Amino acid sequence: MNSNIHIFDNTAETARAIAGLIQEKSNEKVKQSLPFNIAVSGGNTPKTLFEILVNEFSEKIPWHIIRLFWVDERCVPPTHAESNFGMTYESLLKHVPISETNIFRIQGEASPEIEVSRYAGLIEKELPVVNGLPQFDLILLGMGDDGHTASIFPDNLQLLNSERIVSTSIHPQSSQKRITLTGPTLNNGENVIFFITGKTKAHVLKQILNKTGDFQKFPASYIHSFSTEAAFYLDKEAASKF
Numbered sequence: 001m002n003s004n005i006h007i008f009d010n011t012a013e014t015a016r017a018i019a020g021l022i023q024e025k026s027n028e029k030v031k032q033s034l035p036f037n038i039a040v041s042g043g044n045t046p047k048t049l050f051e052i053l054v055n056e057f058s059e060k061i062p063w064h065i066i067r068l069f070w071v072d073e074r075c076v077p078p079t080h081a082e083s084n085f086g087m088t089y090e091s092l093l094k095h096v097p098i099s100e101t102n103i104f105r106i107q108g109e110a111s112p113e114i115e116v117s118r119y120a121g122l123i124e125k126e127l128p129v130v131n132g133l134p135q136f137d138l139i140l141l142g143m144g145d146d147g148h149t150a151s152i153f154p155d156n157l158q159l160l161n162s163e164r165i166v167s168t169s170i171h172p173q174s175s176q177k178r179i180t181l182t183g184p185t186l187n188n189g190e191n192v193i194f195f196i197t198g199k200t201k202a203h204v205l206k207q208i209l210n211k212t213g214d215f216q217k218f219p220a221s222y223i224h225s226f227s228t229e230a231a232f233y234l235d236k237e238a239a240s241k242f
């Protein structure tokens with residue numbers, strides 16, 4: 001099996017493995033006296049990871065070097081129930097000692113086009129440039145049932161090759177406006193991790209991992225990392241058809 005595919009019994013075990021990876025990679029940066037720049041996704045799946053980081057890894061993660069960014073955000077205020085920042089704050093940020101100066105949220109309450117420029121400028125300022133693009137140390141991605149990742153949806157594949165590092169996007173069902181990192185910056189991540197669980201993802205994931213069926217229609221098919229394949233951290237349900 002592809003060495004970048006890791007399958008676990010359930011969501012918690014999958015999250016625990018990712019937490020261990022974050023512990024390993026961030027502590028490597030401590031030895032190099034460097035920050036650890038991580039971009040996280042929203043939705044539901046990351047909540048389990050954040051809760052495990054709080055409850056089981058709070059003494060193991062070098063929070064003082066963690067610099068937290070977002071892969072995407074819904075164009076809503078941070079207090080809105082659908083805010084990715086709001087979810088991260090409730091399940092992670094209010095429980096761990098990450099300095100506010102190291103939290104770089106996407107301002108979902110702002111005018112989308114203005115926020116695209118602001119967030120892009122911030123990323124260009126705050127991250128090292130590798131391969132001509134800002135580079136995150138780790139990018140945590142999810143995948144929707146339709147194969148979307150970040151807020152790059154199947155009807156908007158051109159965002160995978162955008163010249164802009166950040167773009168607006170629109171959810172195809174809800175028409176909700178989004179702000180998202182685009183393909184080139186996602187693919188420039190030093191480590192790119194998919195955290196995917198549940199049987200609703202299995203059919204699309206099978207096509208993506210096997211490069212069969214409609215895999216070319218799914219944005220997640222086009223994501224790798226700068227130096228290697230993307231790593232897939234899956235529970236058995238999501239991997240059940242693979």
Ligand code: 6PG
Pocket residue numbers: 041042043044045046071072073074084141142143144148149150151
């Ligand atoms: C978002 C996420 C999105 C998410 C997938 C999977 O803003 O919703 O960034 O890309 O990762 O939709 O969401 P679940 O984890 O809820 O299945």
